[in-house]
Each structure stands twice: as structure tokens, then as C-alpha cells.
Amino acid sequence: MLKVRSRVAVGPLRRPVIAPIPLSSVDALVEELRPAEPMIAIRPRTLRRTAETFVQTFPGDVLYAVKCNPEPTVLRALWRGGVRHFDCASLQEIRTVRSLFVDAKIHYMHPIKMPAAIRQAYAEFGVRDFSVDSAEEIEKVVAATDGADDLGIYVRLAMPKGQTVYDLSGKFGADAAEMPALLRQARAAAKVLGVCFHVGSQCMEPAVYERALDLAGRVIAEAGVAIDGIDVGGGFPVSYPDVTPPALELYFAAIRRGFAKLELAPGTRLWCEPGRALVAAGASLVVQVEARRGDVLYINDGVYGSLSDAGVPKWRFPARVARKADGSPLSADGGTTGFAFYGPTCDSADFMQGPFTLPSDVKTGDWIELGQLGAYGACLRTAFNGFDRTLMTEVRDEPLLSTPGHLDDQGTNTGNPVVTNALA
Numbered sequence: 001m002l003k004v005r006s007r008v009a010v011g012p013l014r015r016p017v018i019a020p021i022p023l024s025s026v027d028a029l030v031e032e033l034r035p036a037e038p039m040i041a042i043r044p045r046t047l048r049r050t051a052e053t054f055v056q057t058f059p060g061d062v063l064y065a066v067k068c069n070p071e072p073t074v075l076r077a078l079w080r081g082g083v084r085h086f087d088c089a090s091l092q093e094i095r096t097v098r099s100l101f102v103d104a105k106i107h108y109m110h111p112i113k114m115p116a117a118i119r120q121a122y123a124e125f126g127v128r129d130f131s132v133d134s135a136e137e138i139e140k141v142v143a144a145t146d147g148a149d150d151l152g153i154y155v156r157l158a159m160p161k162g163q164t165v166y167d168l169s170g171k172f173g174a175d176a177a178e179m180p181a182l183l184r185q186a187r188a189a190a191k192v193l194g195v196c197f198h199v200g201s202q203c204m205e206p207a208v209y210e211r212a213l214d215l216a217g218r219v220i221a222e223a224g225v226a227i228d229g230i231d232v233g234g235g236f237p238v239s240y241p242d243v244t245p246p247a248l249e250l251y252f253a254a255i256r257r258g259f260a261k262l263e264l265a266p267g268t269r270l271w272c273e274p275g276r277a278l279v280a281a282g283a284s285l286v287v288q289v290e291a292r293r294g295d296v297l298y299i300n301d302g303v304y305g306s307l308s309d310a311g312v313p314k315w316r317f318p319a320r321v322a323r324k325a326d327g328s329p330l331s332a333d334g335g336t337t338g339f340a341f342y343g344p345t346c347d348s349a350d351f352m353q354g355p356f357t358l359p360s361d362v363k364t365g366d367w368i369e370l371g372q373l374g375a376y377g378a379c380l381r382t383a384f385n386g387f388d389r390t391l392m393t394e395v396r397d398e399p400l401l402s403t404p405g406h407l408d409d410q411g412t413n414t415g416n417p418v419v420t421n422a423l424a
């Protein structure tokens with residue numbers, strides 16, 4: 001038989017450069033290392049605190065959506081903050097989580113899976129919960145597990161369009177009209193039957209969850225079957241420049257109300273699957289300016305690296321100068337300017353419109369910290385054009401932005417977001 005070996009296209013990040021305590025801030029690290037490659041600075045304390053916020057205040061179990069940032073350092077920090085459930089969407093994510101935590105509860109929440117992956121997840125990694133959104137997928141899960149009698153099947157309900165920045169119902173989810181038949185089919189195969197949905201990422205309106213739960217309630221009533229679990233997905237937002245979401249507790253209150261109105265049997269489980277909100281503040285990216293042309297900076301990372309969301313999605317990230325090339329003191333006395341960025345590859349699409357607000361005198365050689373990149377940052381890297389390297393470090397300073405309702409490193413509930421690391 002022909003043997004073909006697969007290989008990973010992009011390697012894991014290089015081992016963290018762990019700084020001694022006095023050098024534990026981004027500024028101190030940049031001063032010490034003068035990194036010539038982009039550098040991811042992970043904040044384990046912030047990650048642990050944010051995990052504690054969710055675990056202690058969400059009225060159910062918190063599943064971390066691993067795709068958002070699968071770095072072991074990140075997963076360990078979330079575990080320390082009390083996260084025990086992991087929403088995985090691939091065998092490799094499942095393998096990573098299981099290799100770190102033998103006791104983790106892993107849920108395979110991708111509605112379209114390969115039979116071999118389902119089989120291996122079930123038999124080798126102890127996964128029991130699977131999400132589905134079609135009759136075919138229910139049959140697939142049943143067949144791949146040889147009709148196991150301990151399956152949890154979560155049927156994914158598609159959301160009405162147009163209520164979030166990132167719609168996640170274009171590709172997955174069954175329409176409300178299809179749901180009752182799917183729920184009845186899944187009930188016959190499942191020990192635990194659930195309904196799951198995803199309202200879309202960075203959802204700015206708490207009431208969206210209440211409406212989604214209301215829709216779930218209607219399809220459940222129509223199906224006429226007993227339900228054991230509701231999974232409200234991810235979508236919880238974080239602060240970005242000029243974007244302040246409603247406080248996290250308002251989302252949890254809306255979910256609590258919506259869930260109560262369903263009047264499901266006592267003991268029905270409630271889950272959420274946050275990605276972005278758990279990890280965004282947990283890492284910054286440090287880049288260096290390679291050239292300046294007017295209000296455009298050519299930097300050493302871009303849309304094929306950790307800044308994918310700054311490209312076509314035009315995401316803006318909080319920015320600050322971390323160190324001047326010549327070591328001169330940081331100051332914004334000359335005012336600030338909104339800059340656009342070009343990344344290092346030869347593709348003109350490697351462009352980030354921003355604007356990213358920085359001191360007007362920023363120059364070639366300066367290092368810039370970009371915040372809120374713990375979510376959907378480094379995990380989206382490619383090796384295009386040979387720019388395949390990124391340093392990873394851990395720091396203990398505060399993130400650039402805080403999000404209302406999240407605990408900060410002192411354990412206090414943050415109010416309005418402030419740039420905690422701004423220039424003096």
C-alpha cells in the first residue's frame with residue numbers, strides 16, 4: 001500500500017522566552033530582546049482571571065472554543081482559571097487538549113466531520129458529545145460509533161441573518177423548519193440530546209441570546225421531545241478601539257432569562273462556548289516598523305501572519321509604541337496619527353487599513369504593541385513568502401484594553417475600558 005506522510009504546514013510557535021520577573025512587561029522584553037521577528041506576548045494572569053470571570057458567573061458550564069487560540073500556554077492558563085470543558089472542532093484540537101489534561105471534558109462541536117475522526121474521537125479520546133445539523137450527520141455519528149448508547153448529540157440551529165459582526169450561520173446550522181424532525185431523529189440515537197447555536201462572533205446586543213433561546217424553545221416545543229442540554233455558543237464581545245460592548249453580566253442575565261422561559265426539566269444543562277471573550281486580552285503582538293511612507297507603516301507581520309483580521313475584515317486593534325528604535329523616551333507630545341499598515345509579504349493584499357492610532361513621530365525601527373490579539377491572531381498564521389517565524393513570550397503586565405464585566409488582574413470588575421498602558 002502506498003504510504004504518504006502528512007506534515008504540518010505551519011509549525012507551533014517557538015518555545016516561549018520566559019522573562020525574569022523584573023522584565024515581565026512588553027516594554028521590558030522589547031528593551032531586552034530587540035526582537036527582529038514578530039513576537040506574541042501572552043498574558044497568563046489575564047487569561048486566568050478572565051476564565052475565572054466566566055466560570056464563576058456564567059449560569060452553567062463554560063466550554064472554551066479551542067480554535068480561537070490553541071497554544072498550550074493559553075490552554076493551561078484557562079485550566080488554572082477553572083475551565084474544564086473544551087469545544088474542539090478537529091481531531092488535532094482534541095489531541096492537543098487531551099495531551100495536556102487527561103481529565104478535560106472534550107466536546108466535538110463541528111457539525112460536519114469525517115467518519116474516521118468521529119470514531120477516533122469516541123474510541124481513543126473519550127469524546128461523547130457531537131454537534132450535527134443534518135440527518136446525514138446524525139447517521140454518520142451513529143455509524144462511526146457503532147450505535148453507541150452513551151452519545152450526546154447537539155443539533156445546531158441556524159440563526160436569523162444579520163445581527164453580528166461575524167455571522168457563523170452561513171455555513172452551519174439547520175433552519176427552524178428542519179429542526180423538529182432532526183431533534184426527533186437525534187432523540188432516538190442519543191442518551192443526551194441538546195440544541196446548540198452560535199449567534200455570531202462579537203455580538204454587541206445581549207438580547208440576541210434571549211431571542212435565540214426563544215427560537216430554540218419554539219423548535220423544541222414543536223419537536224415534542226425531551227431536551228437535556230442547551231448550548232448558547234460563543235459570540236461574547238470584547239473591547240476594541242472605539243468599541244465598548246455592554247457588560248458581560250448583561251449577556252449572562254439575558255441568557256438566564258431566556259433559559260428560564262423555556263421551562264425545561266430541572267437538571268437540564270446550560271453551556272456556553274466562548275472563544276474571543278476568554279482570550280482576546282490574553283496576548284499582544286509586538287511588531288517592528290521596517291519603513292514609513294507618509295501615514296503608512298511597513299511592519300514585519302501582516303494578514304498572512306497574526307494580523308489576518310486586520311486585513312479584509314478591517315478589524316482595528318489598540319496600538320502603542322513599545323520602544324523607540326533609538327531608545328529615546330516614549331512620548332506623544334507631537335500628537336497622534338491614524339496609520340495604515342502593510343505586512344511583510346509581496347502581496348499588495350497584505351494591507352491593513354486600520355486606522356491604528358500611534359504617536360505621529362513613529363519611525364523605522366520602532367516597536368509597536370498591538371493588543372487584543374489573543375483571539376484569532378497567531379492561530380491564523382501561514383508560512384507564505386517565508387515569513388513563518390514568530391517569537392512567543394509571557395508577560396505579566398496589564399492588557400491594552402479591558403472589557404466591561406471582566407475581572408482585571410487585581411480581581412476587580414472593570415468598568416469602562418481604558419487604555420491601561422497608554423503613553424504618559
Ligand SMILES: *Cc1c(COP(=O)(O)O)cnc(C)c1O
Pocket residue numbers: 065067068087109168198200201202233234235236273274275276277
Ligand atoms: C468559533 C466558535 C466559537 C467561539 O466563538 P467566539 O465568537 O470566538 O466566542 C464557539 N462555538 C463554535 C461552534 C464556534 O465555531
